Amino acid sequence: MRRFTYIAPTSREDAFSAFAAAGEGARWVAGGTNIYDLMKLDIERPAHLIDVTAIEGLDAIETGGEMLRFGTNARMADVAANETILRDYPVLSESLWKAASQQLRNMATVGANLLQRTRCLYFRNGAGGASGGAVIYPCNRREPGSGCAAIGGIDRGQAVLGASANCTAVSPGDWPVALTAMDAQVELAGPQGARAIPIAELYRLPGETPQIEFTLGDGEMITGISVPKTRAGRRSTYHKVRDRESYAFALASAAVALDMDGDTIRKAHVALGGVATVPWRSPEAEAVLAGKPLTEGLAEKAARAAFAEAKAGKLNGYKIDLGIRTLVDALSIAAERNS
């Protein structure tokens, strides 16, 4: 636990000037459900917290236009319960309400959720905070160059896709996986102005620099998320397997949306969670599915394609089998939904 300042500006302009004035150690905070936890663990060490949730006009949920649009400060619980999202985009709604608990979803915002940090045990428990256990574990994500204790360690929860020799930490979110499947754009604003990027460009594979997780510029904040409308949304699901029935992160998950022409898949949207270092779009599975009638055999072929490059460690090999089964199940659930 370290000393920090806290302010909650009500306009973007005030927020950016506060961020610039704060200098070193300034961090944005929204619902606080992740960063406060990480501060107690002594992983995040901000000197200045600038709360974005009081900024006006950033919490809209818009479903009427060409795109679905979620202001960054919309609460997870509110988007999950939105009637249009529930009916037309179950993949989005399910990814939210299968995450965390109702209390956390009431606090957490859909924009900041994209920046949730990994649940890797060696990352979380090894920083030396009073609430973080009694071991200082090496972790390239926390302390670049210190090594990775998860590799060769208790790696049951680690990634089988997108890992590097420096880091195998899983990207923990559910919502980002659903958004990745649905071709979402992330709207950003910073001192240099506003821009929008495909969500896939927000996340970086660990590679040689696992400590750099996101492509955000200094002082940049997420202001909103937009999702192209598609009729595939109705035939969609977010399927999540975890160590208990609720209130747990995914061991394996699949976000699936199907644009069907009769029994034939015109286009499939497939992304995977719980198994990869970033929200994992699977063009390989989508290519197997496109233009063919969905059968169990095809679903299995697609799922195997999604995991063709997967690599297991000591204890996480089951994630490949489980991930395949999860995706096969998800495809069948999505296909059975009415368009």
Place this chain on the structure above:
Amino acid sequence: MAHAMLVPARIAKGRVTSVDTGAASAVPGVLRVLTAKDYPAPPETDENGPPPPPPTILDAIAYRGQPIALVVAETIEAAIEGAEAVTARYAEEAFASKIDSKGAVREETEPREAGDGTRALADAATRIDQRYVTPTQHHNPIELIATSARLTDGKLRIHESSQYSSGVRGAVARSLGYDPATIEADSSYIGGGFGQKGSLYGYSAIVAHAARLIRRPVKLVVPRSQIFHQATFRPEAHHHVQLGADTGGKMVAAVYHAEHEQSRAGQFPPSDYHEATSRLYDIPNYQGTAANIRLDRNDPGYMRCPHPHPSCFAFESAVDELAIELGRDPVEFRLANDGMTDVLTGKPYSSKFMAECLREGARRFGWDRRTAEPGSMRSPSGGSIGWGVAVAAYPSMMVPSIGTLRVYANGRTTYSISGHEMGQGIRTSIANVLVQGLGIDPDKLEISVGNTATAPQHITAGSWGSAGAIPTTAQAVSRMQSALKQLLGGRTPRGDIHRRLASTKRPYLEVQASALGPGQDASALESLRQGGYAVAGPEYPAFTTMSYIAHFVEVEVEPRLRRVRMPRVVSVADCGRVISPRTARSQIIGGVVWAFGSALREGTEIDPRYAGYLNCDLADYVVPVNADIGEIEVDLINEPDPLANSMGLKGLGEVVMAGASAAIANAIHHATGKRIRHMPIRIEDML
């Protein structure tokens, strides 16, 4: 009130060579940083005296997370900031942290034997020979362990979340050189106890000493991650079970070896894995051996249903395997092997209604609709249904207690007694007896438990809370009635007990009562007064007393994802006479939920390269959630035990959990044909 935070050792074994407290002392609000040099040396102990108190702060490090310093500050935030700023240098030594680690030392303990197990096994017509593993687990009560100390009027007053307030008093007195008479330890409310709070910890004296040095009250709430490292836990245990049956299908031999993780100096006894499994069936040849595997870890200890939970998982899985091998129905096979004599002592059970638990459970569950073949039952959604059964036992023990009952003319009633409330509902059970016996208003009844200032306190554990408190309370009721009758001298004034007392012009009437276990004498009461250990049973002079339970479990296994659900459980318990039906039923539900967690969720991860607990919070130590739990139907046989105590009750809080995990594993086998011989059973075991 000042706030404190402990600083954990960052090595698993060795010595602290220096501690740098400079940065911590400079944190605004930090009042004092205490290290080993600030504490008195551990007291001399003699073999006949009480056991040594747990150490305070030492330079010799025996396990990772052992406290090396205490930071005391004006606020909890400053205490944490200070604790994180303390750095130390160490001389680190090689360590062993897992049963198979280099440097682990096996130490065989006293066997528990009847007949000739090895020979009978060799002669048996049908044999089972299997190994089972039960994991390291931590209690994780929601309420963290905590202590506070203040010195006022020449007394040291300690509030601590402990099941053993008198033990806290004694340990602090011996560690710091106090006269125990000058210490009051109050554990009136402790949250969930579950055995973790029955152990004595060094932080009691560490904090009390800080309060003395800074001349202010000091409070410590131990963070959950540190509780994993410092508090006692359920050790991983390995169980090798061999069973033999004769040509008639009667079990004639059990050869069972159990060994578990143990600290270098720990006392948690491995032989007790045999206390329940030897008393389920009439197996005349029982060879029970056990060993400690000594490691560089903190002390393991008692966690709800400490030995019978792991041992019945192993043993009742093996019995299921034997029944299947013999082609027998698992319920009928268990009934056919029931017995009424404790083979270890040759003495009868004071009562045993295990067969009734099995019969009633089978009836309620609808067991006769079960088809024997694994995988033969399906749910409408295509899942595999499995039905499993297991029985279990837990020793029914007794402790002495002393109660003081005061009825006031103004309508109030006060009662103070030995015993601790740790979530089991002991106040409710006591109130039941007082309210029913005296016809008093429960809203004007004050019950004091767990406080050394109001009654002598014994450790409350081992399911003996009610057996300790209730017979005494019943005696207090009858003494109060006699005393009032005598006072009234034949008059029969109208009104409730308070008005009848008022008619004598006395402000209050007080009686004392006490009770002992079978075979105990006044020395047990003296031991109670000294804060000692005075437990009787389950082997009493003329009989053995055990509580029993039978669990029937339905699981459903998903066809593709293989997730295991538990839609339905029926559990029927024999705890003698039921004193408090609502808390008794609640105990059973809670025990079954915990057994579900143990079977399918909970395990503490230790990375042997570091000897630290890795998943040390409630996100990563996976306990069940509401959505995990199906319907749990419970019933109680409610037949008073004629010998165990005056009230005919037997322990309940722990037997409820025993065996249920085996019933789950047996149900999974019935659903899938897959026999999983370890806990927790996770998704990767099912694929």
